[in-house]
Amino acid sequence: MKRILTATILIAIVLGVIFVGNGIALAILACLIALLAAYEYAELTRTGGAGVPVWWLLPAIILLFAQSQFLPLEGPLPLLSFLGLSLFTFAAFFYARTGKLQFVLPTTAEGFFGLIYVGYPLMLLPMFAAKENGKTLLVFLMLVVWTGDIAALYIGKAFGKHKLAPALSPNKTWEGAIASVVGSMLIAGILVAICDAVARRGTTVLHISEPLWQTLLLALLVNIAAQIGDLVESGIKRGVGVKDSGTLLPGHGGVLDRIDALLVAAPVLWYLLLLKDSAGLGGF
Known part of the structure; x- marks a missing residue:
């Protein structure tokens, strides 16, 4: 019963925003869902010892959605490159100081993948609506x-x-x-x-x-x-x-x-x- 009730509420919210709301409302809803999913993803990565820093991943998701409102087609690739390089730079200096350089590549790869896996697909939803x-x-x-x-x-x-x-x-x-x-x-x-x-x-x-x-x-x-x-x-x-x-x-x-x-x-x-x-x- 819990599964059916939860699914019914979620479906009603999504369809309501699609038909009653506008592109901005849909983008906000998609961004909120992406943030919750990204937080869960970051927690999953922590079990491997390195982990994606939540303070980097969540603002990165917000930036990804924000740029989609202005440059929906041209913006994602350069922004993703910048965000990936920013995490790589942080990881290199942070793990150099703590003596755990073996975590530099895993942290960067997991963080960048989190943007591709969670952020980008949900960013497409308001772009679908604009078609x-x-x-x-x-x-x-x-x-x-x-x-x-x-x-x-x-x-x-x-x-x-x-x-x-x-x-x-x-x-x-x-x-x-x-x-x-x-x-x-x-x-x-x-x-x-x-x-x-x-x-x-x-x-x-x-x-x-x-x-x-x-x-x-x-x-x-x-x-x-x-x-x-x-x-x-x-x-x-x-x-x-x-x-x-x-x-x-x-x-x-x-x-x-x-x-x-x-x-x-x-x-x-x-x-x-x-x-x-x-x-x-x-x-x-």
Whole structure:
């Protein structure tokens, strides 16, 4: 019951901000989620002895989101380079003083990866909203990820017999993974039908302009990315010997546990849209 209640509240908040709020509200919400997830990530890295300094990671996340409001496409790469080099410089001098130079590279690598893993994917959410049919695009992304996760959980529990990747996540099965793909493609098809029905009523609140086969293909590829994201986070947790990334969300563990699939699915969808555009297949 806790899991269902927590999920319902989170879904209502996200959809409410997408449809009622504006780009700034969505950016603020995404930034807050990124900060909570980044804090959990930093805590996970501490078990290895080095650890990413929270005082560096959280302001770096804020800077990443702030620049996205002014230079959404040109700004991330030079800022990421600057932030990575700043952490490298600090780590070199700090560990030189403490005599633990073996931690310089791990700290820098873990910190820079934290920005790429947590900060950048969530920074894309307000950028999705700014695209043509942006609200529908965000709904598509969320529904594909959420539905795939739910299908994998319940079908996997009920019918799963063949382990998918036991070294990373012993509870995940091939049956659950296949159900996840089917569920994501099914919800994508339902969303297209809803968009068509809404369009016939003369409104574009929900609108998809691409052919059905493209939407289903996107759902398939985004689902695969989401499942990989889930496995990647499981690998991180198993590597440091913890079950959950945190305890903030009742029934779900930590924030990072809840958004792990989205962190890989979002940049994959962004890149797929770029490929569609470069191939002349039109927008979403």
